Amino acid sequence: MAFCGKCGQQVNEGVKFCPSCGAPMDVARQSAPEPVQEPAFSKLNDTVDNTAQFTPQEIEEGKVMSILAYLGILVLVPILAGKASKYIRFHANQGLLLCLAWIVWVIADGILTAILRAILWRALSLWDIYRAVSSILNLVYLVIGVLAIIGIVNVLNGRAKELPFVGKYRILK
Known part of the structure; x- marks a missing residue:
């Protein structure tokens, strides 16, 4: 054939x-x-889209506040000032989850780094192991940054898509 x-x-x-x-x-x-073959990113961002729950006017009015939700500690601005908008609350919830994940990882990374330094401080020839493990641990910061960028892109496109890994959890109602 x-x-x-x-x-x-x-x-x-x-x-x-x-x-x-x-x-x-x-x-x-x-x-x-x-x-x-679909790119790996399209499978990663294949999450629940809740955009239909919000009006176009609510989406347009909440874009700036929703972007702030993905900028670290600035998540407090939409949490405190955007209580009336469900769209802002949706993105504030995801931004809060990312911020909490970042805080938890900073603490865990500090502890793991201290343990590695305590173990390897006498064996100067093993510092290559320390650098390699530190580089791997720092990849988590990159993942959190990529998730924040995905959230900002979703806001700019007027979508309310859940973020990969963290989007299905709710802290704010």
């Missing part, structure tokens, strides 16, 4: 034109077309 080089339709041998798209079969392939 051959496959059309234009549309990928399976065709019988000896056919001069593809029955599906009409393309000449001189561009036939002997194997099935490669499946198109």
Whole structure:
């Protein structure tokens, strides 16, 4: 069996034109077309979209406050000033979760770093291990930053999508 080089339709041998798209079969392939793979980011950001729960006016009016929710400690501004808007509360909840995750990780990272330094302080030749482990631990900060950027992009696009990993949890009602 051959496959059309234009549309990928399976065709019988000896056919001069593809029955599906009409393309000449001189561009036939002997194997099935490669499946198109989605980027990993699209699967990561395939989360629940709650945008339909909010009016377009509420979304437009709450964009600036919602962006502040993803900027670390500035999450307190939308929490305290945006109580009336459910859209702002949605993004403030996610920003608060990210801020809390960051605070918890700062503490955990400090403890882990202190333990590593205590163990490796005499073995100067093992500082390469310390640097490697520290680099791996610092990747968590990168993940938190990427999640904040995803949240800001969602706000700028007027969406209320849950963030990967943390979006399904609710602290603020």
